[in-house]
Amino acid sequence: MRAARLHEYTDDMSDALTVEDVPRPTIETSDQIIVEVEGAGWCQTDNHIIEGMWEPYAPQTLPMTLGHENAGTVVEVGDEVTTVEEGDAVICHPVRTCGKCRACRQGEDMYCENSAFSGLTHDGGFAEYLLTSERSAIVLDDVDPVDIAPHADAGITAYHAAKKAVDDLVPGDYCVLVGIGGLGHIGLQAVDAMSAARTIAVDIKDDALSLADDLGAAHTVNSSEEDVAEAVDAITDGSGATQVLDFVGADATTDLAPDIVSPGGDHHIVGYGGHVHRPSQDLVDGEFSYRGNLVGTYTELQELVALVEGGQMHLTTSQYDLADINDVAEKLEHNEIEGRAVITP
Numbered sequence: 001m002r003a004a005r006l007h008e009y010t011d012d013m014s015d016a017l018t019v020e021d022v023p024r025p026t027i028e029t030s031d032q033i034i035v036e037v038e039g040a041g042w043c044q045t046d047n048h049i050i051e052g053m054w055e056p057y058a059p060q061t062l063p064m065t066l067g068h069e070n071a072g073t074v075v076e077v078g079d080e081v082t083t084v085e086e087g088d089a090v091i092c093h094p095v096r097t098c099g100k101c102r103a104c105r106q107g108e109d110m111y112c113e114n115s116a117f118s119g120l121t122h123d124g125g126f127a128e129y130l131l132t133s134e135r136s137a138i139v140l141d142d143v144d145p146v147d148i149a150p151h152a153d154a155g156i157t158a159y160h161a162a163k164k165a166v167d168d169l170v171p172g173d174y175c176v177l178v179g180i181g182g183l184g185h186i187g188l189q190a191v192d193a194m195s196a197a198r199t200i201a202v203d204i205k206d207d208a209l210s211l212a213d214d215l216g217a218a219h220t221v222n223s224s225e226e227d228v229a230e231a232v233d234a235i236t237d238g239s240g241a242t243q244v245l246d247f248v249g250a251d252a253t254t255d256l257a258p259d260i261v262s263p264g265g266d267h268h269i270v271g272y273g274g275h276v277h278r279p280s281q282d283l284v285d286g287e288f289s290y291r292g293n294l295v296g297t298y299t300e301l302q303e304l305v306a307l308v309e310g311g312q313m314h315l316t317t318s319q320y321d322l323a324d325i326n327d328v329a330e331k332l333e334h335n336e337i338e339g340r341a342v343i344t345p
Helices: 044-051 145-152 154-166 184-194 206-214 228-235 280-286 298-309 322-333
Strands: 002-006 017-021 032-042 069-077 089-092 129-133 137-139 174-178 198-203 219-222 241-246 261-269 289-292 317-321 340-344
Touching: 002 322, 017 322, 032 145, 032 317, 032 322, 044 322, 069 129, 069 145, 089 145, 137 298, 145 154, 145 298, 145 317, 145 340, 154 184, 154 241, 154 261, 154 298, 174 184, 174 228, 184 198, 184 206, 184 241, 184 298, 198 206, 198 228, 206 219, 219 228, 261 280, 317 322, 322 340
Parallel strands: 174 198, 174 241, 198 219, 241 261, 261 289, 317 340
Antiparallel strands: 002 017, 032 069, 032 129, 032 340, 069 089, 089 137
């Protein structure tokens, strides 16, 4: 089968992955399944993996097939698989979990002690076939796997962060969403679907803000033209935002927290690559919190699929052939992709 493989870490996205023939995966344990990949979303994390940013955090053996946002059709199942069958259209949670460790038994399967992460620690879905587990697959009813594939990470990560934020949002509160790109435009819809908060979308591009407006944002702020802190202060009459969802995670965006988060609120860091450089007294004085977000649980992906199938979530995508995979990496590196790119092996 054809697969896009990372052979060495590099900052050059133009020739980062090699499309080559590799053996089709085979079932090794009775709970595994093989999925014919129809859509695999490209994520900023893929760029970071290529750069070697994840090597200190996750065990990686190169060469490796990338791709952690996967959906397609089940073509083979292990002997003990009962919840999916051949021919089922599925979306695959990126993490294969054991179901037996303490974290899994508590429903926090993202912290599984025996996990395997497709496209990060094990071969992923930028290939014709993907080996995964029954526990990772969610059967789709009326949704095209190509259309929903990016929700396997982009969607669930945005939903996971939004779900935590809306726990502390009441009618009349403000929620700022920074970066209305592949994750941010999903997070905006999730906040609207689950709360009555007023949303403020922040981005440097007018096209992204136009999308935010189309998706129902109450206010938009172009951070290349306006001072974000001043704009939020004016919109909220000086009260600030109870929750901030930062889908950029750069130094400049994490630095906004003391000036835009209301006392007792949260700045959720979803995007990453930058740093948090604020005096500890800022946190004491504002009594706000920085909160990290890593993907989400299997049940949260089920909830997100329900929102998608109910027509409450719209995903902006563009499709690319596997042969064009390095072009996609370059486009994302230069912020030239609106919404999510989907590879169709």
